Amino acid sequence: MIDLSNVSKTFNLHNQGGAVIEVLSNVSLSVAAGECVALTGASGAGKSTLMRMIYGNYLTHSGEIRIGGVDLVQAEPRDVITLRREVLGYVSQFLRVVPRVPTLEVVAEPLRALGASVETAEARARALLSQLNISEPLWHLSPTTFSGGEQQRVNIARRFAHAYPAMLLDEPTASLDAANRDVVLTLIEEAKARGAAIIGIFHDEAARRRVCDREIDVSRFATGMAA
Amino acid sequence: MTPLLSVQGITKRYGAHIGCADVSFDLYPGEVMGIVGESGSGKSTLLNCMAGHLTPDAGEVVFDTRAEGPRDTVRMSEPERRMLSRTDWAFVHQHARDGLRMGVSAGGNVGERLMAVGARRYGDIRDKASDWLERVEIDAARIDDRPTTFSGGMQQRLQIARNLVTGPRLVFMDEPTGGLDVSVQARLLDLLRGLVRDMGLSAIIVTHDLAVVRLLADRLMVMKSGHVVEAGLTDQVLDDPQHAYSQLLVSSVLQV
Numbered sequence A: 001m002i003d004l005s006n007v008s009k010t011f012n013l014h015n016q017g018g019a020v021i022e023v024l025s026n027v028s029l030s031v032a033a034g035e036c037v038a039l040t041g042a043s044g045a046g047k048s049t050l051m052r053m054i055y056g057n058y059l060t061h062s063g064e065i066r067i068g069g070v071d072l073v074q075a076e077p078r079d080v081i082t083l084r085r086e087v088l089g090y091v092s093q094f095l096r097v098v099p100r101v102p103t104l105e106v107v108a109e110p111l112r113a114l115g116a117s118v119e120t121a122e123a124r125a126r127a128l129l130s131q132l133n134i135s136e137p138l139w140h141l142s143p144t145t146f147s148g149g150e151q152q153r154v155n156i157a158r159r160f161a162h163a164y165p166a167m168l169l170d171e172p173t174a175s176l177d178a179a180n181r182d183v184v185l186t187l188i189e190e191a192k193a194r195g196a197a198i199i200g201i202f203h204d205e206a207a208r209r210r211v212c213d214r215e216i217d218v219s220r221f222a223t224g225m226a227a
Numbered sequence B: 001m002t003p004l005l006s007v008q009g010i011t012k013r014y015g016a017h018i019g020c021a022d023v024s025f026d027l028y029p030g031e032v033m034g035i036v037g038e039s040g041s042g043k044s045t046l047l048n049c050m051a052g053h054l055t056p057d058a059g060e061v062v063f064d065t066r067a068e069g070p071r072d073t074v075r076m077s078e079p080e081r082r083m084l085s086r087t088d089w090a091f092v093h094q095h096a097r098d099g100l101r102m103g104v105s106a107g108g109n110v111g112e113r114l115m116a117v118g119a120r121r122y123g124d125i126r127d128k129a130s131d132w133l134e135r136v137e138i139d140a141a142r143i144d145d146r147p148t149t150f151s152g153g154m155q156q157r158l159q160i161a162r163n164l165v166t167g168p169r170l171v172f173m174d175e176p177t178g179g180l181d182v183s184v185q186a187r188l189l190d191l192l193r194g195l196v197r198d199m200g201l202s203a204i205i206v207t208h209d210l211a212v213v214r215l216l217a218d219r220l221m222v223m224k225s226g227h228v229v230e231a232g233l234t235d236q237v238l239d240d241p242q243h244a245y246s247q248l249l250v251s252s253v254l255q256v
C-alpha cells in the first residue's frame, strides 16, 4: 500500500550561509495493508522528516513514493489533496485548527470534506470523542485552549473518523495517560484489522511492541552510512 | 478535468516598470489558491489582470464558462466580461467600502447584485438578501441599515454576502482579512472556509498573512518582483520552502 524506493532528503538553507543538511539517502521500504511499521532511530535521525515526505508535506526530489497507485513525488498538488482526503491520513504531533471552530466540527470536518452529511459526520465525531474521554461540555468549545493531552486526543479523533487505507502517526501516544493510551492503541489495532497500512513513530517501547509488526531504524538511511 | 481557470504567461508593465511577469498556472474546481509575497511584488496586479480589472500586456486568462466552455477573458468583449464578473466571478476587496455601495442599505447591497442578473420580484430579493445576511452572521433586522453604521468586520461580511449571493464559481480576494482585528479575522476565515466547502467554490486569495493561507488555501504561489518564485501545496511551501526568498518569508514570521 505504501512503497518507497530510493528516496533522499537534503535541506538547503539559503539564508543560513547556504547550509546543506543531508538527512536521508536512498530510503526504500514497503508497508502492506493491515501492517503497522514503526520508524525508530535517535532524535534527529529523520523519522518525522520521512513521515512528512510520505505525506507530501516535505518535498521529495528523486525516487518514488507510491501510495495506492499515486506517486507523490510526481503528483500535482490537487492529486495530493485528493489522496489526503480519501486515502492518506496523518496524525501530526500538534493540532492545528481554525480558531473558534468547536471541537465537534473539527473532528467531523474530514468526513464532511468527503461529502458526509452533518448528522453522519457529527455522530461519528461524538462516538470518537467519547471513546477518547473528551468530556461532553468541551465538544462545543474550540480546542485551542485545551491541554496538550486533550488536543492530541482531538487530533487523533479527527484522523480516525474516516477509515483511511493508509495512515501516518507521529507519536500518537506521547503525553497520554495509560487509559487514553490504551484507547489509542485499540483504535490502531482496529484500523489494522480493517486493512489499513500504518507507519508510526512511538517513543514508548511497550506501545510499539503492542501494535507494530516490525521496525525500521531510520539511522540506517543516514547519509554516508547507506550501504 | 478541465481547469476552471487557466492563466498563461500573464505580464503587466507600468511603463518600464514590471507589475507582474510571465505568470502561468491552472486552477481546478473547488481549489483555493493563495498568493503571498512582499509589498509591491505584483500580487494585486496579477489578481486584477485575472479578474478583468486590468488588461495584461501579454498572456491569456482562460475561464471555463458555463455556456461555451473555455474562453480567453482577456480577449472577450467588455459586456461579456462584465456579465461574468456579475455572475460567475466575485471580487472581495481589502477595503469593504471599495466593494460596497455605502449609500445603499445592507439589503440593497445584496439585492443589487441579484437584480443585475435579472431578479425582479421585490419579495424574493428581500428574502434572499435577508437569508444571506444571516449566513454571514449579520442580524437580518439590520437589513435596512446602511453599511456606514456597521463595524469593519460586519462590512467585510456584508461584502462577502453581496459577492456570493449570485452563486459565483470563482472568488478573487485581495487581503480580505487585512485591517481586521485577530478575533474578527478568525471568524471571517471560518465563514469563508464553510462557504468554500458548502458551495464548492474556487478562490484565489492574496494576502501577506501566512496563517491565513495555511488555513484557507490548498495551494500557494510566492511572488517576488513580479515573478512567481515558488508554487506548490500550501503546507509544503510553508514547511519546506525551496527558494531563498520563500525561506526568508517563512522564517521572518514567528509561527504559522
Ligand SMILES: Nc1ncnc2c1ncn2[C@@H]1O[C@H](COP(=O)(O)OP(=O)(O)OP(=O)(O)O)[C@@H](O)[C@H]1O
Residues within 6 Å of the ligand: A011, A021, A023, A041, A042, A043, A044, A045, A046, A047, A048, A049, A050, B239, B240
Ligand atoms: N523544515 C526543515 N528545515 C530544515 N531542516 C529540517 C527541517 N525539518 C527537519 N530538519 C532537520 O532534519 C533532521 C531530522 O529531523 P526530524 O525531525 O526528522 O528528526 P526525528 O527523527 O523525528 O527526531 P525526534 O525523535 O527528535 O522527533 C534534523 O537535523 C532537523 O533539524
Ligand SMILES: Nc1ncnc2c1ncn2[C@@H]1O[C@H](COP(=O)(O)OP(=O)(O)OP(=O)(O)O)[C@@H](O)[C@H]1O
Residues within 6 Å of the ligand: B014, B017, B018, B019, B020, B037, B038, B039, B040, B041, B042, B043, B044, B045, B046, B208
Ligand atoms: N497604477 C500603477 N502605476 C504604476 N505602477 C504601479 C501601479 N500599480 C502598481 N504599480 C507597481 O507595480 C508593482 C506591483 O504592485 P502591486 O500593487 O501589484 O503589488 P502588491 O504585491 O499587491 O503589493 P501590496 O502587498 O503592497 O498590496 C509595484 O512596484 C507597484 O508600485
Ligand SMILES: [Mg+2]
Residues within 6 Å of the ligand: A047, A048, A049
Ligand atoms: Mg520527530
Ligand SMILES: [Mg+2]
Residues within 6 Å of the ligand: B043, B044, B045
Ligand atoms: Mg496589493
